Amino acid sequence: MNNAIILAAGKGTRMKSELYKVLHCVLGKPLIKHVVDNLDNANINRKIVVVGHGAEEVKKVLNDNVEFVLQSEQLGTGHAVMMAEPLLKNDDGITIVICGDTPLITTETINNLLTYHANNHADATILTAIIDNPSGYGRIVRDDHNEVLKIVEHKDTNNTERLIKEINTGTYCFNNQKLFTALKNVKNNNFQNEYYLTDVIEIIKNSNGKVLGYTTEDFSETIGINDRIALANANLILKRRINNMHMLKGVTIIDPDNTYISVDTKIESDTIIYPGCVLFGNNTIGKNCIIGPNTNLENIVIGDQVKVRESVISDSTIGNNTTVGPFAHFRNHTVIGDGVRIGNFVEIKNTHFGNNSNAAHLAYIGDAEVGSKVNMGCGTITVNYDGKSKFKTVIGNNVFVGCNSNLVAPINIGDNAYIAAGSTITEDVPNDALAIAREKQTNKPGYANKYKK
Numbered sequence: 309m310n311n312a313i314i315l316a317a318g319k320g321t322r323m324k325s326e327l328y329k330v331l332h333c334v335l336g337k338p339l340i341k342h343v344v345d346n347l348d349n350a351n352i353n354r355k356i357v358v359v360g361h362g363a364e365e366v367k368k369v370l371n372d373n374v375e376f377v378l379q380s381e382q383l384g385t386g387h388a389v390m391m392a393e394p395l396l397k398n399d400d401g402i403t404i405v406i407c408g409d410t411p412l413i414t415t416e417t418i419n420n421l422l423t424y425h426a427n428n429h430a431d432a433t434i435l436t437a438i439i440d441n442p443s444g445y446g447r448i449v450r451d452d453h454n455e456v457l458k459i460v461e462h463k464d465t466n467n468t469e470r471l472i473k474e475i476n477t478g479t480y481c482f483n484n485q486k487l488f489t490a491l492k493n494v495k496n497n498n499f500q501n502e503y504y505l506t507d508v509i510e511i512i513k514n515s516n517g518k519v520l521g522y523t524t525e526d527f528s529e530t531i532g533i534n535d536r537i538a539l540a541n542a543n544l545i546l547k548r549r550i551n552n553m554h555m556l557k558g559v560t561i562i563d564p565d566n567t568y569i570s571v572d573t574k575i576e577s578d579t580i581i582y583p584g585c586v587l588f589g590n591n592t593i594g595k596n597c598i599i600g601p602n603t604n605l606e607n608i609v610i611g612d613q614v615k616v617r618e619s620v621i622s623d624s625t626i627g628n629n630t631t632v633g634p635f636a637h638f639r640n641h642t643v644i645g646d647g648v649r650i651g652n653f654v655e656i657k658n659t660h661f662g663n664n665s666n667a668a669h670l671a672y673i674g675d676a677e678v679g680s681k682v683n684m685g686c687g688t689i690t691v692n693y694d695g696k697s698k699f700k701t702v703i704g705n706n707v708f709v710g711c712n713s714n715l716v717a718p719i720n721i722g723d724n725a726y727i728a729a730g731s732t733i734t735e736d737v738p739n740d741a742l743a744i745a746r747e748k749q750t751n752k753p754g755y756a757n758k759y760k761k
């Protein structure tokens with residue numbers, strides 16, 4: 309069996325944050341979720357996350373395909389791995405250990421590491437990288453046969469060791485039994501008085517174990533997020549990786565430096581993304597769309613040939629051939645049909661908006677069901693809230709809602725109905741009717757002249 313232990317109990321002192329380190333986000337997704345998702349797609353049977361600081365919050369962002377063990381006192385990475393012993397002690401397979409703060413290590417690299425470890429019959433294989441500025445990382449010390457002798461933590465290095473550019477990425481493959489046997493002999497007599505996981509390397513080596521280093525070609529994958537500078541770097545690296553992937557698949561990104569797309573966004577070819585877009589969460593965007601500039605999308609599905617300009621949209625679906633914005637706002641399970649036009653300053657919430665309907669200017673549509681070929685005039689408001697509860701507005705097909713109308717919910721407007729401009733509608737309107745609900749106009753002739761005298 310292949311197991312993974314993910315270390316996520318630390319507070320992350322160097323982040324200088326109230327938020328636990330592994331909950332900080334790279335392109336909108338918590339570090340720990342990146343790590344677990346990357347493992348999801350790798351050749352791993354069982355995933356165990358070691359939680360401590362912020363345990364409950366960390367659990368909330370992960371699915372139920374992981375198991376949790378608690379490290380209530382953070383005595384070091386070696387101590388953290390020990391917490392998984394009760395779950396794994398009888399397993400004869402391979403165990404990967406990975407730090408929860410290395411979000412960029414790809415599934416492919418994890419699988420390559422596993423293969424290398426198995427093919428070479430190693431007892432431990434360290435994922436290493438060669439970097440120009442190794443400061444802060446554990447250094448890999450190799451012997452004459454190019455096997456690994458030990459890892460020395462930055463703070464414990466001597467002058468020669470400090471010059472070594474091959475670093476420990478914090479990801480390892482172990483023979484499960486040898487890992488837990490070695491851990492029993494780890495001491496905390498080092499600079500930080502912690503039980504270092506890295507010490508098991510020397511222990512396994514000294515008990516005639518075979519310890520190898522597998523070096524990744526792409527060192528940028530291995531960045532460990534210890535402070536806000538590393539966090540910004542990770543955003544930069546991942547942003548480039550994702551944007552390049554989309555461009556190679558036929559998406560035009562006009563300014564990739566200024567476009568932020570989550571790992572979990574899918575975009576079809578010939579869609580154009582203008583600068584200033586932030587696409588976070590799980591999005592699916594069809595082909596031939598124009599998105600942006602300056603548009604935020606989060607957890608949305610968009611069909612083909614859709615234009616979305618300067619808008620903010622979350623948890624919603626948009627059909628084909630629809631145009632949105634500038635300055636529209638959809639949220640909370642809004643479903644917009646095909647061939648729809650939503651214009652400037654229109655907010656739509658928890659609403660089903662039918663095919664070929666329009667709301668071209670200045671409207672609030674909340675908790676509504678709007679049929680097809682409906683025209684919602686400028687300034688239409690669904691009055692959905694009485695201060696205590698929310699109520700529903702149902703509008704049939706082919707309805708014309710005149711400008712500046714209030715539709716006081718709960719209310720039903722029948723098919724083909726007309727609402728006169730400026731009406732406050734409080735009673736249902738039958739099919740084919742015209743509803744007028746406003747004060748009749750009175751003109752007072754000559755009033756102005758009289759008033760001036």
Ligand code: UD1
Pocket residue numbers: 315316317318319329330358360379381382383384385386387388407408409410444445446447459461475476477478504505506531532533534
């Ligand atoms: C660790 C490695 C270092 C490596 C670097 C790569 C050790 C001793 N050092 O250093 O060789 O170059 O990662 O990024 O392992 N954690 C716990 N419990 C603890 C302590 C830490 O769960 O008691 C978790 C943290 O939440 C974090 C991970 O382990 O996700 C790594 O801890 P961190 O303090 O970041 O270790 P580094 O100093 O980066």
Ligand code: MG
Pocket residue numbers: 407409532533534
């Ligand atoms: Mg770290």
